[in-house]
Amino acid sequence: MYLKRIIIIGILINACLMHAIAQTTKPTKPKKSKFAVYAGFGPNYYFNNLQLGKQYVNDFNYSFAGRVMWEPEHLLSIGIESGYYRLYTFNTPQPAQVHISNSAIPLQIILSMKVSPAFYVNFSMGQSVLLNHIHTENQGDLNSSGFSVADFSGAIGYRHKLNNRFSIGAETKYYYSSGFVDRNVALLFVGGYHF
Amino acid sequence: MRINMKHQHTYWLLILIIFFSCNKNKLMFPPVNPADNLVNTQAIDNAVMKNMEGIYSLSDGSNSLGTQFVCKVSKTKVSFFSNQSGIVCILSYGLNTSDGSIQFAGFWRYAENATQGTINFSIAKTDGAADLIANGVASNIILKGVFNSPQKAISLKYERPFSQYVLTHEFIILAHGTIPLKTNSPFAVNSVNGVIHSEDYGSNGIETDIQLTKDYVPICMHDDSFDDRLTLKGPLYGDFSDFTFDILEQYARLIDGEKIPSLAQELQAFVDSTTMKYVWLDVKGDEDIFKYLEPVVGAAYAHAKAVNRDVVIFAGLPSDDVITQYKKQPSYGAQFPCLCELSLQDAIDNNCQFFGPRFTMGLLLDDVNKGHTLGIRTISWTLSDNTTILDYLQNGKFDGFISDNTPYVVYDYYALH
Numbered sequence: 092m093y094l095k096r097i098i099i100i101g102i103l104i105n106a107c108l109m110h111a112i113a114q115t116t117k118p119t120k121p122k123k124s125k126f127a128v129y130a131g132f133g134p135n136y137y138f139n140n141l142q143l144g145k146q147y148v149n150d151f152n153y154s155f156a157g158r159v160m161w162e163p164e165h166l167l168s169i170g171i172e173s174g175y176y177r178l179y180t181f182n183t184p185q186p187a188q189v190h191i192s193n194s195a196i197p198l199q200i201i202l203s204m205k206v207s208p209a210f211y212v213n214f215s216m217g218q219s220v221l222l223n224h225i226h227t228e229n230q231g232d233l234n235s236s237g238f239s240v241a242d243f244s245g246a247i248g249y250r251h252k253l254n255n256r257f258s259i260g261a262e263t264k265y266y267y268s269s270g271f272v273d274r275n276v277a278l279l280f281v282g283g284y285h286f
Numbered sequence: 287m288r289i290n291m292k293h294q295h296t297y298w299l300l301i302l303i304i305f306f307s308c309n310k311n312k313l314m315f316p317p318v319n320p321a322d323n324l325v326n327t328q329a330i331d332n333a334v335m336k337n338m339e340g341i342y343s344l345s346d347g348s349n350s351l352g353t354q355f356v357c358k359v360s361k362t363k364v365s366f367f368s369n370q371s372g373i374v375c376i377l378s379y380g381l382n383t384s385d386g387s388i389q390f391a392g393f394w395r396y397a398e399n400a401t402q403g404t405i406n407f408s409i410a411k412t413d414g415a416a417d418l419i420a421n422g423v424a425s426n427i428i429l430k431g432v433f434n435s436p437q438k439a440i441s442l443k444y445e446r447p448f449s450q451y452v453l454t455h456e457f458i459i460l461a462h463g464t465i466p467l468k469t470n471s472p473f474a475v476n477s478v479n480g481v482i483h484s485e486d487y488g489s490n491g492i493e494t495d496i497q498l499t500k501d502y503v504p505i506c507m508h509d510d511s512f513d514d515r516l517t518l519k520g521p522l523y524g525d526f527s528d529f530t531f532d533i534l535e536q537y538a539r540l541i542d543g544e545k546i547p548s549l550a551q552e553l554q555a556f557v558d559s560t561t562m563k564y565v566w567l568d569v570k571g572d573e574d575i576f577k578y579l580e581p582v583v584g585a586a587y588a589h590a591k592a593v594n595r596d597v598v599i600f601a602g603l604p605s606d607d608v609i610t611q612y613k614k615q616p617s618y619g620a621q622f623p624c625l626c627e628l629s630l631q632d633a634i635d636n637n638c639q640f641f642g643p644r645f646t647m648g649l650l651l652d653d654v655n656k657g658h659t660l661g662i663r664t665i666s667w668t669l670s671d672n673t674t675i676l677d678y679l680q681n682g683k684f685d686g687f688i689s690d691n692t693p694y695v696v697y698d699y700y701a702l703h
Contacts, residue, residue: 143520143539181521189537191521223523225533233500233533235524237511271523272514 126286130157131262131279137179138274144181152177154277156264158201162285172201172215172244176266178273190226195219195268197242213246219268239270248281258283313542314395314470316376319404321391327380330388330419332561335359335379337422340448341701342366345428346441351375351394351405355442356700360485361561364390366442367488369701372397372672372693374469375405376486381419386411388418394433397469397693407431407442414444451703458564458686459695461489462668463508464552468691474540475516476506478547482559488696491564492556493602493667493688496549496579498572503531504549504579510570516541527572549579553586557595565599566625566642566665566688571608576601576615583622600625600640609636625665630657638662645669649682658683669695679703 135154139145154177160170174197181191199217206212221237248262264277342355352368355375359365366375377392388409395402407429409415414427427444447453465473465480466487473480476494484492495508509516511525518539522529526546529538534546547555549567556565567583569575583599590597600623603609609632612619625640626633630653633641641657641664643650654664667688669675675694678684679702689695 141520142518144537147521187536189533191537193521193523221523223521223528225522225529227533230530230532233529235522235528237523271512271519 125162127160127162127283128157128286129160129281129283131155131174131264131281133261133277133279135176135275135277138276139179140272140274144183147181147183149180149182152179152275154264154266154275154279156277156279156281160201160203162203166205168203170201170203172199172217173197176275176277178268178275188228192222192224193273194222194224195239195242195266195273196222197244197266197268199242199244201244209249209251211248211250213244213248213262213264215244217242219270221268221270221273237270239268241269243267246279248279250281250283256285258285313472313474314400314402315472316393316395317402317404319391319393319406321378321406323382323389323406323408324378324380324391327382327389330379330381332359332361334419334422335364337418338364338424338427338444340424341445342427342429342442343445344440345443346430347439348433350438351433351440354445354701356697358488358696358700361559363392363486365486365488367693367697367700369697372691372697374487374693377405377407381415386415386419388415390429390431395469397691400470403434405431405433405440448700449703452700455703456685457699458491458663458665459489459692459699460491460493460564460566460665460667460686460688461487461692462493462670462688462690464492464494464506466690466692468670469693472542474542474544476508476547476552477540477542477544478551478555479542479544481552481555484692485560485562488692489689490562491566491598491686492562493566493568494549494552495568495570496575497526497570498575498578499526499531499534500528501530501532502574502578504575504582505531505534506547506549506552512538514541517546518543548582550582550585553582553599554589557586557590557593557597563597564686565597567599567601568604569601569608569611571605571611573611574614575608575611576618580615580618580621583618587622598623600638602627602642603632603636603638604628612636629653630662630664633657633662634660640665642667645674645678645687649678649684651683654683654685672698676702 132155137150139148156174158170158172160168162168176195178193183189197219199215201215203213219239219242223235225233244266246262246264250258250260252258260281262279267274336359344353352370354369355366364377375394377390379390390407394405417423417426424444429442431440461484463475465471465484469487494506496504497507522537602625604627623639625642626638627642630641645666657664663685665686666684669687670690672694676698679698
């Protein structure tokens, strides 16, 4: 009985010591930083603030977005984001029918922060190329482009890891382009590949 | 850590406040003047009213609008330019046939801020109206009026005509971008309405910016591309040269709601709706621009001649690139005057009638004097600060200015010379 108590006490002390060693010893193989690529697609809504021809604007369009992220073992990760956002289309009625589409191709630095294992928020800043395409019945096609230098986006998203490599999720993304004061919000369905 | 996070929030909040509080240049509409005193009045010929021009002084009432005024008459308005803070009064007028008085109604405003109000005047038949209407004599004129709410009384008395120096030395006052920006007029830069009303703000000419559309129509626009500083938000982005004039007419508007004008439209308004004389075409240098300008300017001269208007439309040569384009179209230079901005020697070499140095180059007294001996007039640009305007008028020998603040130029030139 006495010996049994000594053995139990010995095991507990040993366990405590091992635990203490485990807490203080550096891992022999630190985890490497991880990279990931994400691609998303979904509908968007344009906040129609045109002062001219507002009634001809189609507010619902689509967005593609893609980003490459460096995801170290921290809550914050950083990357580069681009995409193609169809901001709005503009159709005038007959007889002088004109179809105009305006799109943005952003190139932004993106910061992402996990707020829980599954939820994250993104913030990105950078520039966008703005594309203006006009199709007319009597004058053919006219194309132009502009540059917006101070744009930003913000997103709230949910990510579900399928395995160590793949994840799927969805995010709500707000985009603001300062060049012509364009704003939209998109619901993107996002797939991720981690490497 | 918590303090850092707190500071971080404050930082972002400040950025957001600054971002959303940025304000672009806004047009300022004059206050509404019901102009009851103009009801049932009869139009008075502009040539008759032109005799009113001269120096007026405050004879009675409030001095808050100034104590001495320069009176100038445009095609449709009478304007008074004050010795105080560039205040300008712009007045419509008519003859009250029942009592023989001349009635005025309009607004006053500071040249450089949003302070403004309504103002009405009357010249009684016995206070000079009869003499002005019948004989074109202004020397007896006394204007009695009220301004603001609550009303303040004000009386102006004709003091003297313009000096002999002023009457014999034409001074060119060009509104920058067709309408002097600093006056916060309700008209957009490079607009037809800007052209029509620029004279009310004291200019006797305009400077306007020229670019080509995709279908080679010269239009009046400062920037290469759409910008909410100049145009309303519409469905078009990018460079103006990517669009045809027809598309711009349909789907683009200036910030005051007007269409982007072609040069032809602006020149027609200039000839038909003003008494101004000078147009400086600020050519932006599109390929073959002078080939496309030549017929437009030629048509404007022909129209001016047909309606007996004396106008001078000169093309600006601001760079070597534009001079190269100018030389590619020698028939343009053979018919129409030009202004070179680079140097007096470049103006001479290109047979220009005008030299247009930037004001930061100083008074350039030797160049200006040499230019005068060769028949070349010198116009300095762009003067908007009253100290500089006064300095350049008193110490320089320029033949004119481009200004964003023409009320200062008008008062300083006409009252102090």
